Amino acid sequence: MVEAVGRLGLVRARIRAACAASGREADAVELIAVSKTYPADAVREVFEAGQVVFGESRQQEAAPKIAVLPAAIRWHFIGRVQRNKVRKLLPAFEVIHALDSLRLAAAVNEVAAELGLFPKVFLQVNVAGEASKGGFEPAALDEAMEALLGLERLEIQGLMTIPPEGPDAETARPWFERLRTLRDGLELKHGVSLPGLSMGMSGDFEVAIAEGATHVRVGSAIFGTRLARVEGELGWKPI
Ligand SMILES: *Cc1c(COP(=O)(O)O)cnc(C)c1O
Numbered sequence: 001m002v003e004a005v006g007r008l009g010l011v012r013a014r015i016r017a018a019c020a021a022s023g024r025e026a027d028a029v030e031l032i033a034v035s036k037t038y039p040a041d042a043v044r045e046v047f048e049a050g051q052v053v054f055g056e057s058r059q060q061e062a063a064p065k066i067a068v069l070p071a072a073i074r075w076h077f078i079g080r081v082q083r084n085k086v087r088k089l090l091p092a093f094e095v096i097h098a099l100d101s102l103r104l105a106a107a108v109n110e111v112a113a114e115l116g117l118f119p120k121v122f123l124q125v126n127v128a129g130e131a132s133k134g135g136f137e138p139a140a141l142d143e144a145m146e147a148l149l150g151l152e153r154l155e156i157q158g159l160m161t162i163p164p165e166g167p168d169a170e171t172a173r174p175w176f177e178r179l180r181t182l183r184d185g186l187e188l189k190h191g192v193s194l195p196g197l198s199m200g201m202s203g204d205f206e207v208a209i210a211e212g213a214t215h216v217r218v219g220s221a222i223f224g225t226r227l228a229r230v231e232g233e234l235g236w237k238p239i
Pocket of ligand 1: 034036057078079162201202203217218219220221226
């Protein structure tokens with residue numbers, strides 16, 4: 001996993017360069033090292049090389065890793081949130097990236113109140129209206145905004161998206177731009193500040209930074225090709 005430390009350095013350099021190219025400060029973008037499917041030892045090495053913020057997408061997978069890793073690690077939950085997992089997620093994760101419905105947001109708000117927490121959250125937007133993906137439709141988010149803002153326990157950071165897959169990074173640009181424009185519109189209309197844009201992954205984080213990303217979620221460019229056991233299959237395949 002020495003390679004992972006080397007790749008972390010490269011990703012950091014690419015983030016700095018992308019910030020410089022678009023006239024943004026180097027610390028305007030937070031790197032979330034997405035460690036899903038990678039073992040705790042790999043996370044530890046990358047942490048010891050100076051990376052503090054990590055992302056996981058499944059509570060069941062994350063819990064045993066979090067238990068054995070340094071408490072100084074700041075965990076972000078980037079996956080789909082199941083309502084029956086919220087009670088376990090909130091104490092362990094500093095930020096939730098994919099609140100995708102008012103119903104879920106209300107459930108998180110309620111549990112947060114019980115636990116005495118004020119979680120930081122992003123609202124996930126399904127920018128392309130893909131049936132396979134979670135997230136608010138843009139118009140539905142506008143409609144839900146006042147109710148969301150009334151959930152007093154949630155510290156809404158901004159918007160998050162996972163754009164449709166495409167042949168190259170440039171394919172994602174219009175979707176990143178759309179998320180930013182949607183954010184700008186919501187800020188004006190609802191008189192609220194939504195500074196965060198969680199967008200950009202290994203294949204397209206530089207484009208996302210050019211379009212205003214404040215949080216990039218990068219896994220395989222740091223940890224290497226992701227291997228995961230696919231249920232019902234022998235052997236491993238990249239996901
Ligand atoms: C897995 C995942 C990532 C990281 O993907 P890479 O292509 O490995 O960088 C980012 N965001 C979400 C929501 C993910 O599930």
